Amino acid sequence: MTAGLAHPAFRQDYFGDPAAWSALVALLQDTFDINVGIQHRFGGPDPTSMPFGNFDADGTCVANFSAFSMPVMIGGRSVKAAGFQSGAVRPQWRGRGLYRDLMKRAFAWSDAQGFELGLLLTDKPALYEPYGFRVLPQYRLVGSPPEAKPWTTARRLSLENDADIALLKKLLRNRTPVSERFAVLSQMEMFLLNSFFDGDVRLDHLEVFDAVAAWKEDGGTVKLLDIAGRTIPPLSDILAALNVTPDRIEVCFPPDRLDWQGTPEVYSSGTSLMIRGLPADAFNGPVMLSPMAEF
Ligand SMILES: CC(C)(COP(=O)(O)OP(=O)(O)OC[C@H]1O[C@@H](n2cnc3c(N)ncnc32)[C@H](O)[C@@H]1OP(=O)(O)O)[C@@H](O)C(=O)NCCC(=O)NCCS
Known part of the structure; x- marks a missing residue:
């Protein structure tokens, strides 16, 4: 217990108050x-966000947990499905049950x-197990690239360019899910934020397909992170447009729409994907949440 701290005020759905939003930031x-x-x-x-937070008398946000x-x-x-994110309690307020209350x-x-489904990413799975969440193992697909003859091109997009941001938003709003097996249907904010935070992510507009490929190159490996567009081109056409001839491909989402087969490899990162509400066998085969949709 931290003595001498008055119980902070609880607030819900407070993003309309700019001071409270800044306090969460x-x-x-x-x-x-x-x-x-x-x-x-x-x-x-994200306008669908529903934040739950505690604020002290000075307006400092001391604890938060958001759904969207x-x-x-x-x-x-x-x-x-609902995602849960932005879970944090300021150190001097921890161990008092604030987070339990917000969860x-x-x-x-x-x-x-x-x-019907709850999703979260965490490095502390034990925190959420009492509430029915369990870890869903993730698998990326690795293998050899399909043959790709250059016949079309792509244009690199920049988040410094307003017209490119507008194009990305349009594609994200109207996207076809990148996989039938497991993919976000629409989520714009995290894609943009993840692109911004990871300077290695390349965004290329595959003009013929009116889709954007989010990808990385690491030595001889091309990592395909996501495709956002009205259609999902086969992998051979994506590589042709990107004009790359890698030794190895890593696809970071189920590749059922890519006309390509890879070998599943456990995806280990510092965080686990947890789900609540659906059984693990609801997923027909290995799944991975695109890194562009991570939250
Ligand atoms: C993790 C964190 C949010 C916990 O906040 P808190 O206000 O101290 O938590 P509470 O006092 O409400 O405890 C809630 C429960 O979580 C448990 N718990 C707390 N920290 C935990 C941890 N690191 N791992 C597993 N369980 C934990 C408590 O034992 C308690 O269990 P109980 O309900 O069975 O008694 C806080 O330590 C924090 O902000 N850490 C840094 C950011 C972070 O890791 N956020 C979570 C990201 S997913």
Whole structure:
């Protein structure tokens, strides 16, 4: 217990208050060293966000946990899913049950809203197990590239360019899920934020297909992170447009729409994907959440 701290005020759905939003930006900056305030360059935070937070008498955000709507495609079916993110408590306020209270409120809210699936990414899975979350192992697909003869081109996009941001937003809004097995149906804010935070991500507009490829090159390996567009071209056409001839391909989402087979390899990162509400066998084969949709 921390003596001498008055119980902070609880607030829900507070993003309409610019001071409270800035206080959350500060909490996440201090906790995770990331500046989510940058989202204002791309149109602001996800409008579906439902933040649950505690604020002290000075307006400092001392604890937060947010839910947001993240519909996903699972096995060819559209599933109403909620993502949970931005979970943090300032050090002097920890161990007092603030986070337990916020988790309970957020999960009760998502149940009342009728979300069928809950999703979160965490380095502390034990924290969420009591609430019915369990780890869903993730697999990327690796293998040899298909033969790709150059016949079309791509244009590199820049997040410094307003017209390119507008194009990305249009493609993200109208995208076809990158996989029938497991993919986000629509989620714009995290794609843009993840592109911004990871300077190695290349965004190329495959003009013939009106789709954008998010990818990385690492030695002789091309890592395909996501495709956002009305159609998902086969991998051979994506590589042709990107004009790359890698030794090895890594696809970071189920490749069922790419006309290409790879070998599943466990994807290990510092965080685990956890789900609540659907059984693991709801997923027909290995899954991975595109790194562009990570939250
Ligand atoms: C993790 C964190 C949010 C916990 O906040 P808190 O207010 O101290 O948590 P609470 O006091 O409400 O504890 C809630 C429960 O979580 C448990 N818990 C706390 N920290 C935990 C941890 N690191 N791992 C597993 N369980 C943990 C507590 O034992 C408690 O369990 P109980 O309900 O069975 O008693 C806080 O330590 C923090 O901000 N850490 C840094 C950022 C972070 O890791 N955020 C989570 C990202 S997914």
